[in-house]
Amino acid sequence: MDAAFTAEQxxxxxxxxxxxxxxxxxxxVKNAVRTPAGHDGALWGRLAAELGLPGLALPEEYxxxxxxxxxxxxxxxxxxxxxxxxxxxxxxxxxxxxxxxxGTDAQKSxxxxxxxxxxxxxxxxxxxxxLALALGLTGANADGEWAGGGRAGGVxxxxxxxxxxxxxxxxxxxxxxxxxxxxxxxxxxxxFARSRTLLFVVHGDADGLRRTRQTTLDETxxxxxxxxxxxxxxxxxxxxxxxxxxxxxxxGLTAAACLAAEAVGAAAxxxxxxxxxxxxxxxxxxxxxxxxxxxHRLADLYVQVQAARSAAYYAAxxxxxxxxxxxxxxxxxxxxxxxxxxxxxxxxxxxxxxxxLYFKRAAAxxxxxxxxxxxxGHAADRAGLFGPAPAGATA
Numbered sequence: 001m002d003a004a005f006t007a008e009q010x011x012x013x014x015x016x017x018x019x020x021x022x023x024x025x026x027x028x029v030k031n032a033v034r035t036p037a038g039h040d041g042a043l044w045g046r047l048a049a050e051l052g053l054p055g056l057a058l059p060e061e062y063x064x065x066x067x068x069x070x071x072x073x074x075x076x077x078x079x080x081x082x083x084x085x086x087x088x089x090x091x092x093x094x095x096x097x098x099x100x101x102x103g104t105d106a107q108k109s110x111x112x113x114x115x116x117x118x119x120x121x122x123x124x125x126x127x128x129x130x131l132a133l134a135l136g137l138t139g140a141n142a143d144g145e146w147a148g149g150g151r152a153g154g155v156x157x158x159x160x161x162x163x164x165x166x167x168x169x170x171x172x173x174x175x176x177x178x179x180x181x182x183x184x185x186x187x188x189x190x191x192f193a194r195s196r197t198l199l200f201v202v203h204g205d206a207d208g209l210r211r212t213r214q215t216t217l218d219e220t221x222x223x224x225x226x227x228x229x230x231x232x233x234x235x236x237x238x239x240x241x242x243x244x245x246x247x248x249x250x251x252g253l254t255a256a257a258c259l260a261a262e263a264v265g266a267a268a269x270x271x272x273x274x275x276x277x278x279x280x281x282x283x284x285x286x287x288x289x290x291x292x293x294x295x296h297r298l299a300d301l302y303v304q305v306q307a308a309r310s311a312a313y314y315a316a317x318x319x320x321x322x323x324x325x326x327x328x329x330x331x332x333x334x335x336x337x338x339x340x341x342x343x344x345x346x347x348x349x350x351x352x353x354x355x356x357l358y359f360k361r362a363a364a365x366x367x368x369x370x371x372x373x374x375x376x377g378h379a380a381d382r383a384g385l386f387g388p389a390p391a392g393a394t395a
Contacts, residue, residue: 093258137323
């Protein structure tokens, strides 16, 4: 493995860092999350037009840049550093790879170029609070229990005599669900006895679709409750559910690598802001950063963040390590955010200061994609650490 970044990768990181430094400061973040969309549409347009961010990891034949998970992870590290509120995670990390993996040629040709150009945002709608399990991050997803197994609840799909699909039900905690123009909705068909889960494409302006933005712990991760009342959906791919669980698990590993890099970026920024503050804040006639106890705390935190960065970079090269990298990244972010709040003293507990934004990101991400002990537990199961690995699992 060559751990050095290429000139192209360094340029992606540098360009994105400079753009976000100018247009995504703490006050810009607070202003953006209070808009109806939950993000700055003008900035998202620039990221799409100038950097091709939504299509960074999409094939060139569909209008993408043709890069790999490594480049997307580097971009996520910079967006995490700025706590950028944007549809990047929902669109480029979750939805687009599923369209590319499962969609028919006609669907890929129709949807992916729009996503790559930033003309359409997309998201993945899962029932209840099962996103992490559906992506295979905290447990095996092959049994379909995350989708309700055909019982009441979740989303049901029924095929009409003319071949059209109609969807009924509700999905909660949908990332950017209130503003996404395309939704990939997981729904089960066939009733309880022959239940199977399929993915359907639902357009944001479809009749019967009701979307309500939710109040969330982390405002930079906009979420919505999506209700479907006799909504027409287009089956993603063919009428065959055999590949869906594998595609979701593969997408989950890539998403974990990107989320790990994002968490590392946020942790590193929280650490840098804290170090800068303790150099300036004086107590007993000297900077508090000169006290040995403070130095030791920050040194330990630096080692933790660097270890998480190494794990994230490895996962960008080998997404199979994404689950463990995500666990380490979330741990580092929670530690960095906690130390930032404490070492900033009284100002760190106020709404006006940005320290609480990093703490909320750490807590909310663990609720959405963790918890950390389940991420590590499932990784151990896949590797067969405490017994034989499940059939089909990769270490």
